[in-house]
Amino acid sequence: MDCPTCEAMVDAYVDGELATSESAAFERALEGCPECRRRLEAARMMSGLLRELPAEPAPDLLRARIERELRTIAGASRVRFPGAAMRWGAMAASLLVAVSIGWLGGSLVGQGGRETDELVAGYIRVAMSEHGVDVASSDRHTVKPWFAGRIDYSPPVHDLTQEGFPLVGGRLDVIDGRKVAVLVYRHNQHRIALTLWPSSSSANAAATIRQRDGFALADWRHDGFEMRAVADLAPVDMKAFATAVDAAVTADR
């Protein structure tokens, strides 16, 4: 075997793509060819290094979005899809378990991992179900009074349609053992969950935005409220959302 022939076979050999007889011929040729031995080592090393890269599984939110589409398509073409609701419920349950014990577990530093886990789990509940809200309305005069008597504070509620974030509704959640208000907004086909509660500090703090598995997470403090927003948005859109919330709250004082 001449060197160009054995050179052409190096990568196929590394990848196990040579027939047994070709492999044997290649190995014999290799003994007389230091250049091809060097190539073989280099190709093996590159292959090995790439295989060290950890696999990145599909984010739970993507899975949930696809599930929602499949369910809609299956439901639209049948009058009733027996068992679908139950399977969906089971899937939702396993998703939430995955979220609370899996990739989010303790992986977010600084903010207190549990709070973030709870926020993201709450967001997935919002994003995954068709409604995801306890009170569905784009009218702040419907959403804001709904919280009265359900939680011990009155959250500022504004429709942000003008800014590209129409209000979808509101719901309750429990963060760190406390009942809190969650406002749900929409941006194109994406949903945003804004969780807010009274702060112990009156100083405003600008929004910091982190990205994690396709989620954007924003936290900030404005006008005496702790604000936490979660969505499958680009960071720049999340920033625009936080700015829009702040402007509406300030204008309403």
Next chain:
Amino acid sequence: MGRMSDAPKPDGGTVGRFRSVVLPHLDAAYGYARWLTRDPTDAQDLAQEAMLRALRYFHSFRGEEARPWLLRIVRNTWIDLRKRNGAEKLPLEVLETRAAEGPDPEQSALAGDRRRQIAAALAALPAESREVLVLREIEDLSYKHIAAVLDLPIGTVMSRIARAREKLAVELKGRLERRDHGLPDL
């Protein structure tokens, strides 16, 4: 693949089969999309769009291996989305070498400097080299399946892999030298 309007509307039974045959490869579709787009948000949008397209084309699935079949749809969807976004006027190489930051190492939870350098080097490769390495080393496809995804002869796949590994070695060496001289990462 036929035009969209030729496709019968998927019914509940089709969705059921799709769930058991194609949906298990969502991780692979997302992984490939992640390296094609080099952005976690774009990758989710691409994977979702490709999955829905796969469902619409599922009637043309003939029981071949589902993973390469799906990955080919991911790739075609990616090409279509780029065209729609007006990116087709730039030659592939120019477009790909311009934005070379790759997946954010923090986000990807890539532990350790070495892995970070490898990921950055792979992300910096032109699309043609990057995708063939991703299909081979990360998705672990055979040459035959890579040829099916890329719609190329097996011989071309083989030579592309060889060239791509050489490019990766050069890229990685450059990065490690920059680092050893205390220069910031590219």
